[in-house]
Amino acid sequence: MQYTAMLDFRTCFDARKDIASLLKQEQSSGVDTGADTGVPRQVRVLGQERDGAVLYTWSDVSPYRQDDVVVSHIGLYEPISKVNTVLFVHEKLVNLVNCTVNQERTLLGFTTQEKAATSSSGSPSWHSEGRHHAQVYRSYLAEVQPANRVFYLNIERDNYLMVQFLHGKGQGYGDTSSKESHMLFLIHKELIGLYHMKLSRVGYSGVEMCGQPRTEVLAKRFQWAQWDHQRQRLYYLSQKKKNSNSKMTFTCMQFYEKHPPEVMMEVQVRIYLPPEVSKAPSTYEHLPLSKKVTDQKLLCEVMTLPGGSLCICYQHPIMNPDDHHGQEEDIGEYDVVDIEYSVFMLHRGTALHCCMPGFARLEAVNIKLHFFPFSE
Known part of the structure; x- marks a missing residue:
């Protein structure tokens, strides 16, 4: 009996080959990659934007310090041109779980998983719903062209946080003359919001934020979400009733360059929340290319x-x-x-x-x- 393969898998991206080796080549040729000695350590993919650009992180010595302290770096890899760009060098070593950059490459959003603040007794503090957690998620926003300020979004949760910049097809988002950048932020089981950040020009090609971002709440209390970066759509599941036996409502929200987001579809589906998910604290898998916010169950x-x-x-x-x-x-x-x-x-x-x-x-x-x- 002869069998025919249904699928033919081919390697389209290899972090070790396409990123780590290129960083080593650039380092040996004198290009500043933020790495002083040896091969950059622990190269890990964080995400991908609409144009195919890959965001990644690695740990190495900071080029801005004299004490040889290893810190976290964030880079951008362009698959077509095979060019690496260092976007951000953190002041310390952190566990990065999510990252996004605006289309102009001037603002960077990222989420870390960090140790929770300790109480006076030395034990981890209590967080939402009276739960005792040793790890929390925090989100930040950094100006990267030029490298300037880093803003803590003042959001700390036990549940997963994701930030995601909106991208457009034309010049509405992807030009340094753009007056605004827009970033989704998702707090699992709590809300979906949108940051609107006004921008002002600095020098020839630099951009910085001016004033406080305007925030907009798009939805509340969702259980599952998935971002479609190619179509600029957000899909999410929510429950109208606080009952694990009730059906989920599926919502498809479309984002535009020049218009407010629009709900394209809202329909009930026979998807039920597993009892252990509704009763126990959520656990998460930090899968870099999934663009999901959900309990792993x-x-x-x-x-x-x-x-x-x-x-x-x-x-x-x-x-x-x-x-x-x-x-x-x-x-x-x-x-x-x-x-x-x-x-x-x-x-x-x-x-x-x-x-x-x-x-x-x-x-x-x-x-x-x-x-x-x-x-x-």
């Missing part, structure tokens, strides 16, 4: 097919067995479960429900399906 993906059709792919949670009350060791390899998923085809108003049977429970709870468009 809520597995959902929005796909747009080449013809414009919109689909929601949802992997159902593995429910806890009612007849097991002991330790995890009591749930043996012969406890068999099914992996179920649904594809909601919104353009047709139909749903496809699928089941893959016969998985050991201890194996199934660690399986995560990945969805992507194959053909129309």
